[in-house]
Amino acid sequence: MILLSFDIEEFDMPLEYNGEIALEEQLAVSRKGLQNILRILNENHIKATFFSTVVFAENNKDLIQQLLSEGHELASHTWFHSDFVEKHLSESRKELEQLFDTKVVGLRMPRMSPVSEDAVSNAGYFYNSSINPTYLPGRYNNFSVSRKPFWQKKVLQFPASVSTIFRIPLFWLSFHNFPLWIYKLLSRLSLSSTGFLNIYFHPWEFADISDPKYKLPAFTFKNTNEVMIKRFDDFIKWAKKNNYQFSTTRDFLENWTQKNKN
Template sequence: MILLSFDIEEFDMPFEYNREISFEDQIRVSTIGTRIILDILKKHQVKATFFSTATFAIHIPELLKRIVDEGHELASHTYYHSSFDVVDLVNSKKKLEELSNAEIIGFRMPRMQPVDEKEIYKAGYRYNSSINPTYLPGRYNNFDQPRTFFKQEGVWQIPASVSPIIRFPLFWLSFHNLPLWVYKILAKWTLKNDGYLNIYFHPWEFTDLDNKEAYNFPSYVSKNSGHKMAERLDDFIIWLKQNKNQFATFRTFIEQNQLN
């Protein structure tokens, strides 16, 4: 089973590289990318999960409607992408439900940062996908965490997929930088071992990130962005479908595995 997900949010990443970007441009860039993603998913009749900040959702009513109408799952990516308070857990859930008229049962913390699972449970979520169970310099060291889903403090944890044994992460940066045939080998190995694949991307990856003056991104961030990223995802989905893999939302995964 393939769990494709997209963290749709304010495009605030340039701040990490000492560049300014207006709020309007943050929303504009992520809106463009989200449309590209939805078109690819529609082309292949694939369902995915969209973890949205409440702030981004407020500014894209037509896209929010499209996400829900086309059968995708909407989940919370908290209220703001650049700041967090524990009240944002319940407030983002309520705002997303108000805007979409859909039940929100899932959560993912921006930048896969740790969050109190007791608070996640109290806010009413059934699952959390905020763990990348590997080591990423400057971000996290989660080698002590399980590689596959487990329950903690009443909440199902669904970590991002990493390969068996060496725990090579299969997240967005790997998808950008590895030769696609190498990424497919790692994905196939992980799928065979775990029975599912949980990989995530962002809408801004589907726009041109090569503008050094505007973004100052290192090459490992901007590589294969824009139309190249769209082509790679298109190729990857075709390959997965040719190998008879089924795609599902996190909600469907929870239900089919009877994770109550």
């Protein structure tokens, strides 16, 4: 089973590199990318999960309503992408539910940041997909974390997928920088090992983020925009040709929970 997910957020990455970008432009870049994503998913008749900040959702209500009407899952990416306090866990979930009349049960922290699982549980979430079970210098060291879903207190943890050997993360940067045939091979091996592929992307990857004023390192925008659209569509068609199924994260984990009951 392949679980595609997208962190739909303000495109604030340039600020990490002392680049320049106003909030309005951050939202516009991500909006353009989300439109491209929804088109690809619709053309290929597959469902995915979208972890949205409240800021992005409030400014793009039409696209959130569209993705829900097309059968995708809406989950929380907290309130802001670069400003977090614990109360945002509950507040963001409730605000998204109120704005779009849908049940929000999933969480992904911005930048996969650690968070109190008691707080996540108390905020009303069923699952948290905020762990990359690998080592990334300067980000996190989760090399000993399970690659499969596991309960942590009352919250179901759903790690992002990594390779079977050396735990190479199969996230957005790998998709951009690896030859696509290597990424497909690593994906196949991970699917065979765990039974699922949990990979995540961002809308701005499907837009033009090469402007020099952003001051982004080349590896962050390699194979983005039109190239990303083509590569992503190619990957989906490869998966379907190999009879891999797609699902929202919520549906997959609800089924996993039922199968793994004592």
